[in-house]
Amino acid sequence: MSVLTKDSPTSRSRAAFVGLFGLCAAIFAGPAGAAEKAAFLLPGSINDQSWNAQGYQGAEKLKAVGWDVAYTENVQVADMVEALRDYARKDYKVVVGHTGRFLSAMERIGPDFPKTLFIVGSGSAGAGTNVTSIDYDNTQFGFMMGVLAARMSRTGKIGSVNSLEGLPNVVAQVGGFRKGAKSVRPDIEVKVIYIKSMEDAAEAKEAALSLIAGGADFISGKLNAGQTGIIQAAKEKGVYANGRSFGHSEIAPDAVLTNIVEKWSDMYSQTAQEQAKSGGVGGKYVLYGLNTPGSTGAELAYNATQPLNPAVPASVANELDALKGKFKDGSLKIAVNREDAHGGI
């Protein structure tokens, strides 16, 4: 367990000095209380350059605005309840679990610690008065990806490789993708394949190859380690794909048209600060999108400076910008259901 705020072996005199300084600060600063405390629980290592690294950015961001932040890595499902309880007992105001799997553990212990706000990253529901799920608006970004795919396809066939059919955020992104593509080309064929594991890159590649063999020339998807398989297939066969991080653009600079880069640091810090300021965040399911204040939840980014691959013509880029504008001012709202995300054509 690594904790940012763990006691370092300071000398006694330095401790005394810090204490004195703290006392002075307290006197001069008046009634302002101690720093707010937030804890982050991550399912993997913060160095993974992907999901966990993104979650840890939230801790860094809160630390930068003066919060007292602790974190624990590699929290296994069996240990979730204990890890959560541990922080809640130490009066952490906000405890973040950085995967949807934290939801049931938080539902269980939430009622025991009413003063703590429990946040589930990529969760699918709020619970009680103090368990909140947050996610980015998968529907909006899936929809825009569908429009991009439909505009860039020459064959009139596009595909998507995913896992966990029926999971709310998967339904939202895949359904959004299909609706987005059909919104600009009603006759386009959108084929969706579900594979067994988000992490199996070899299987994802086979699924993508089967779509390409069927004529698809844009492959989308929302997988973890498996996303690499989609991109490898697109690269080998000379078709387009979308990734989830800048690293994916680097694997196949010609095949990847853009990435849906999730902004967990914004979402976590925004939610935590809102709770500290005014409370009332508990028990909700909060979606960050282009139309929400504080964070857009995610963004389309090809690399650090460009939103799209230079191969995307200006007319299509403009169309996507117009779409973003419509989502932002609320004039476009997309609702998807399970049927929109069904497997097959």
Add this chain to the structure above:
Amino acid sequence: MDLMMIADLAAATVRISTPLLFAALGGLLSEKAGTFAVGIEGMMLAGAFTGAISAFVFGNVALGFALAALGGAATGSLLAFATARCRADQMVTGLAVNVLVLGLSSFLLRGLFGGRAPVIRLTPPGTWPLPWLSEIPVMGPVLFRQSAIVYLAFLLVVPLTLFLTKTRAGLTLRAVGENPEAAFAAGYDPIRIRMIAIVAGGALAGLGGAVLALQEVGSFTDGMTNGRGFIALAAIMVGRWTPVGAIAGCLIFGFVSALELRAQSWGLPVSSYVMQMMPYCLALALLAGVSRSARLPAAIGVPFIRH
């Protein structure tokens, strides 16, 4: 279903079967000599790991394949020492090795590179179109434009079959699996022969893992074999402990896996979760059918004790 779709299905079947085939042939060697190949998954993963890391560090994919075989063999030697020499339970040891490699590969991936998992990007080796054969209409281009490692997997069956049926060494290996006491009485050392068989099998399984990492994905990800070793184990049984049978077993699983992905677009009123079960349901059904007529090597699972 037109001809192009059949060709595509055949190509996918060959691709999916290749890593399974290496693993199954490796496991076959181990089982023929009397040791259950439960650790095949771990040996595959070890091969995927050492193959990807060495190809990444040395910038040479061929060297990656060679070191993948070494990684699989090293894992096999651990198993060989525990089961043949120390007479540990074969099932428990095999499962323990699988878990060990899963954790160790994830740990080393970070540990070797200063706590930060490196971004591994490898260029998969190109294809070698076979003259004449690759020009057969429709099927030629899909079946005979593969990388060298794919041909190797399928050609390996010939020497392996000859080894097991025609050579003294191969017959001795089988004797150790059937009746180690008799082999011992004839002057052979069953413990040593079993150890060699497990290590050689580990090298083959390691190559199978390397096919995934170096040929298919071009990277290493945690736990990337994802249960393929167990499918290979089933293929050995379905193939009734012969190399040719193992090919058939692997091709059947490869075919059903490829079919499952394509069948999802046929609009059948079946959940994708049911579709994903198809290869495993088939494995169960085939194994249930085979078990009645199965003839395991007689002394498999029984440690040899020198009296």
